[in-house]
Amino acid sequence: MTRETDEDAFEHGLSKLLTRFDRSLDNDAPGPYAGEDAGQPNEHTTRVHFLDEFAELLGWRLGLDGNMAEEARLRNDTVTRMDYLGVASESNTPVLLIEAKAWGKPFITPRARGTNTSYEFATLIAQTIDHWRNGGDRMASPAVAEWHDYIEQVGGYICGLQDAYEHEIPRAVVTSGQWLVVFKRPVATFRNEPPSANDIEVFRKVDFVARARELYSLLSVTTLCAELPFRIRATQVLNYVTPGAIVDCFHALHLSYEASGSQLFSLRPRILIYPAIVLRRDDDALLTVIESAEPLELTYRRGIEDLNQALEPHLVEVASAAEALLRRVNEQLGRDVPTSSLDEFPGYPISAGTDGIKRKSLVRRHPTALDHWVLITGKATHFLKAAPEIACRFHRWKECHAEGEAGDTGAVSMPRTGRPRSFFIDEQPHHCAHQGIQDRRETRCQIPLIDERICCKSCLFATVCWTSAQRPPLPCGR
Numbered sequence: 001m002t003r004e005t006d007e008d009a010f011e012h013g014l015s016k017l018l019t020r021f022d023r024s025l026d027n028d029a030p031g032p033y034a035g036e037d038a039g040q041p042n043e044h045t046t047r048v049h050f051l052d053e054f055a056e057l058l059g060w061r062l063g064l065d066g067n068m069a070e071e072a073r074l075r076n077d078t079v080t081r082m083d084y085l086g087v088a089s090e091s092n093t094p095v096l097l098i099e100a101k102a103w104g105k106p107f108i109t110p111r112a113r114g115t116n117t118s119y120e121f122a123t124l125i126a127q128t129i130d131h132w133r134n135g136g137d138r139m140a141s142p143a144v145a146e147w148h149d150y151i152e153q154v155g156g157y158i159c160g161l162q163d164a165y166e167h168e169i170p171r172a173v174v175t176s177g178q179w180l181v182v183f184k185r186p187v188a189t190f191r192n193e194p195p196s197a198n199d200i201e202v203f204r205k206v207d208f209v210a211r212a213r214e215l216y217s218l219l220s221v222t223t224l225c226a227e228l229p230f231r232i233r234a235t236q237v238l239n240y241v242t243p244g245a246i247v248d249c250f251h252a253l254h255l256s257y258e259a260s261g262s263q264l265f266s267l268r269p270r271i272l273i274y275p276a277i278v279l280r281r282d283d284d285a286l287l288t289v290i291e292s293a294e295p296l297e298l299t300y301r302r303g304i305e306d307l308n309q310a311l312e313p314h315l316v317e318v319a320s321a322a323e324a325l326l327r328r329v330n331e332q333l334g335r336d337v338p339t340s341s342l343d344e345f346p347g348y349p350i351s352a353g354t355d356g357i358k359r360k361s362l363v364r365r366h367p368t369a370l371d372h373w374v375l376i377t378g379k380a381t382h383f384l385k386a387a388p389e390i391a392c393r394f395h396r397w398k399e400c401h402a403e404g405e406a407g408d409t410g411a412v413s414m415p416r417t418g419r420p421r422s423f424f425i426d427e428q429p430h431h432c433a434h435q436g437i438q439d440r441r442e443t444r445c446q447i448p449l450i451d452e453r454i455c456c457k458s459c460l461f462a463t464v465c466w467t468s469a470q471r472p473p474l475p476c477g478r
Contacts, residue, residue: 011212013057050177059221088225092349095224101176108147122197129195155190178205231290234328243333245282248340252276254290257371259417268415271298275322308387322381342378388457390477397433407435420452430458
């Protein structure tokens with residue numbers, strides 16, 4: 001698909017949407033229930049029957065796992081809700097605010113027209129914003145009082161987003177469906193600079209289709225997000241980045257977690273691993289390269305009595321496949337890109353934990369596929385070490401029980417998909433049976449959905465989860 005075909009699809013889709021919506025407003029259109037006239041749509045109806053589809057035509061996804069939230073909460077002095085908030089999933093930042101009004105709400109008009117009716121809509125809106133910014137009374141606004149209220153509401157959202165999240169949203173809209181106003185530089189218009197008509201674009205319904213490409217260029221997800229695929233192949237790398245624009249290169253893993261076995265018995269976890277490479281561009285966008293090779297199953301190698309050595313064959317397999325993938329990427333780039341450490345990875349978007357501390361996430365969840373992730377490993381090729389850094393008796397539940405630190409559910413004697421989710425089991429070197437450790441790392445662990453009971457000393461992410469300033473005394477090795 002090219003930009004031109006996307007614009008064509010939007011133009012045709014918008015034309016059909018307007019035709020259907022207009023038909024629903026005809027005098028002979030059926031009412032919402034028996035005996036009731038259709039009437040003019042209220043705000044809710046405008047949103048459900050027009051704006052929802054309008055947003056989807058622009059490439060936004062509503063609902064679960066979508067990138068446009070409805071009734072999004074904004075916490076400033078009070079909790080308020082924004083009708084629509086489009087979010088760039090790569091950075092988890094808001095990029096499009098849409099405030100909806102009822103279909104029949106009139107477009108902006110001056111408070112007192114006099115004999116002169118030749119005013120410019122964008123200029124009047126800019127004057128109304130300037131009046132509001134200077135604390136002007138709604139009854140003295142250049143525009144009718146209702147539009148002063150609209151400006152106050154949208155301006156409050158825009159300034160609130162910047163105050164609460166230190167983010168300048170790049171686009172904002174107020175619309176009834178019959179008219180649509182786009183603020184092309186919202187923070188400049190509502191806060192930082194004198195309001196200018198040049199930063200305001202006005203669309204009337206009669207011109208929607210004729211100006212469809214302009215609407216698309218202002219509001220589409222392609223324009224505002226430039227979202228990248230979850231994964232690309234090595235041969236697609238140059239479609240997304242030039243060799244000189246690569247800032248960092250990281251080894252990574254794509255993990256697929258499955259509940260395996262018969263439903264008649266306890267299901268057991270099965271973890272499939274695909275080596276990956278993550279490239280960071282100079283605009284901080286992250287490209288994930290994953291090939292469709294045979295997955296490598298995480299497992300101890302049978303026949304090796306010393307469990308401290310039983311994971312080594314798997315780690316060697318993954319390392320070999322990871323280095324082969326890096327070579328394929330470098331072949332496409334025409335240069336050898338050195339790998340970067342975990343410290344250099346900027347982190348996937350993550351909100352602060354319950355303790356208020358915002359930590360760097362090294363794990364990205366697939367937007368729609370349950371239990372599928374990408375894990376950044378930096379210069380290493382696996383998130384697991386062959387064995388823990390130190391010998392520790394707390395890999396065994398009975399030792400924890402003797403110290404009063406055993407979990408209530410007893411020893412994890414077989415792999416579990418829940419309560420707790422545990423791939424490694426009691427007495428294995430990658431398993432931790434210490435309940436105190438489990439309690440203290442609830443908000444820290446990067447991989448609880450892979451294994452809640454994994455030994456921190458056998459995990460690559462330990463130094464990220466337990467920074468030196470936040471690390472409590474640990475019982476490891478006692």
